[in-house]
Amino acid sequence: MDKIITAQTLERAKILDISKRTIAVIGYGNQGRSQALNLRDSGLKVIIGNLKDNYSQKAEEDGFEVFDIGTAVSKSQIIFVLIPDEIQKYVFKSDITPHLKKGDAVVFASGYNYFYGLVEIPKEVTVLMIAPRMIGYGVREAYLKGDGFPVLISVGNDPKKEGEKLIISLSLALGVFNKNGCAIRSSFKEETLIDLLSEHTWAGAILFLFRAYYDVAVSLGASPEAVILELYGSGELAEIALGMRDMGLFEQLKTHSNTSQYGQLSIGPKFISDDLKNKMYTEAFRILDGTFAKEWMEEEETGQIVLSRLREIAKDHPMEKEEKKLYRILGRL
Numbered sequence: 001m002d003k004i005i006t007a008q009t010l011e012r013a014k015i016l017d018i019s020k021r022t023i024a025v026i027g028y029g030n031q032g033r034s035q036a037l038n039l040r041d042s043g044l045k046v047i048i049g050n051l052k053d054n055y056s057q058k059a060e061e062d063g064f065e066v067f068d069i070g071t072a073v074s075k076s077q078i079i080f081v082l083i084p085d086e087i088q089k090y091v092f093k094s095d096i097t098p099h100l101k102k103g104d105a106v107v108f109a110s111g112y113n114y115f116y117g118l119v120e121i122p123k124e125v126t127v128l129m130i131a132p133r134m135i136g137y138g139v140r141e142a143y144l145k146g147d148g149f150p151v152l153i154s155v156g157n158d159p160k161k162e163g164e165k166l167i168i169s170l171s172l173a174l175g176v177f178n179k180n181g182c183a184i185r186s187s188f189k190e191e192t193l194i195d196l197l198s199e200h201t202w203a204g205a206i207l208f209l210f211r212a213y214y215d216v217a218v219s220l221g222a223s224p225e226a227v228i229l230e231l232y233g234s235g236e237l238a239e240i241a242l243g244m245r246d247m248g249l250f251e252q253l254k255t256h257s258n259t260s261q262y263g264q265l266s267i268g269p270k271f272i273s274d275d276l277k278n279k280m281y282t283e284a285f286r287i288l289d290g291t292f293a294k295e296w297m298e299e300e301e302t303g304q305i306v307l308s309r310l311r312e313i314a315k316d317h318p319m320e321k322e323e324k325k326l327y328r329i330l331g332r333l
């Protein structure tokens with residue numbers, strides 16, 4: 001089996017006719033709305049499961065039938081679980097598991113809950129993962145432009161032995177295999193590891209690295225406005241990220257001046273100490289053995305007190321006020 005499936009390598013024989021099955025999209029937030037619209041525009045029958053609130057109103061405005069979650073699960077054969085990871089455990093227990101029927105399929109957009117065994121799913125139910133490497137808005141935008149997007153896919157429990165065909169058919173309907181898109185065969189474990197490891201290493205570190213840069217540059221007389229624009233406020237960082245996507249991590253350096261390239265390549269590595277990879281391994285093992293998930297679940301259960309405090313601490317810095325001032329002048333707030 002190919003590791004990477006694209007429009008060119010897609011085996012047409014693997015496409016199932018799922019037009020007679022009803023798909024329930026549970027949650028109408030970032031991923032829920034985009035995936036529901038894409039599936040419907042591909043000709044599939046989609047209903048929404050959500051509480052009666054702003055999200056359900058939006059779904060109704062978009063022309064969907066909205067039911068409470070239990071009813072939506074009962075009325076469908078394929079259930080896309082597109083609510084936040086940290087609450088899936090509770091929603092499964094109260095509203096999803098009791099309504100699952102023999103032959104149903106549950107589709108996750110991340111590996112987290114299935115990998116950690118946080119949700120109870122009957123043995124007669126197929127379990128799939130289609131995890132977009134793309135924010136919800138991008139999933140819809142790509143579809144509308146005729147573009148594809150990358151996803152990690154995996155078949156979990158597979159009682160009907162149709163998991164492979166179903167995952168390909170659903171990915172196709174989501175628009176994954178449109179121009180430049182692809183599905184990468186993965187696992188619930190791999191998706192959980194690489195997703196959380198990003199968040200626990202470079203994604204978090206870069207925020208505090210920027211803060212340290214701000215402290216140093218401002219202490220040397222640079223203006224807060226100039227520093228914030230230099231770091232992220234100008235949008236140059238977003239352009240660099242697009243360059244990495246389109247040209248490659250180091251190839252994109254060609255779009256920078258020689259002075260910049262020399263500085264980045266000669267001085268950048270000095271910040272990477274031997275200790276850094278050891279710290280990364282420590283965090284990776286905390287993910288794999290479930291320590292982080294347990295800590296986060298306890299935090300969830302006690303009302304996210306630590307998270308609120310961490311948000312306060314992160315914002316308690318002069319840079320925060322300067323950023324607000326600048327963004328107000330620029331009309332961003």
Ligand code: NDP
Binds near residue numbers: 026028085087109134
């Ligand atoms: P959102 O935060 O956008 O989900 C919001 C939806 O969840 C709303 O419909 C909301 O309805 C519902 N919801 C929230 N709390 C509850 C609750 N207690 N009970 C029932 N419904 C609830 O989620 P995302 O789209 O960000 O994430 C969904 C999945 O997609 C996750 O598994 C995530 O890991 C994955 N994913 C997300 C990506 C992203 O870019 N955001 C990227 C790739 C994967 P209401 O408030 O009305 O109850």
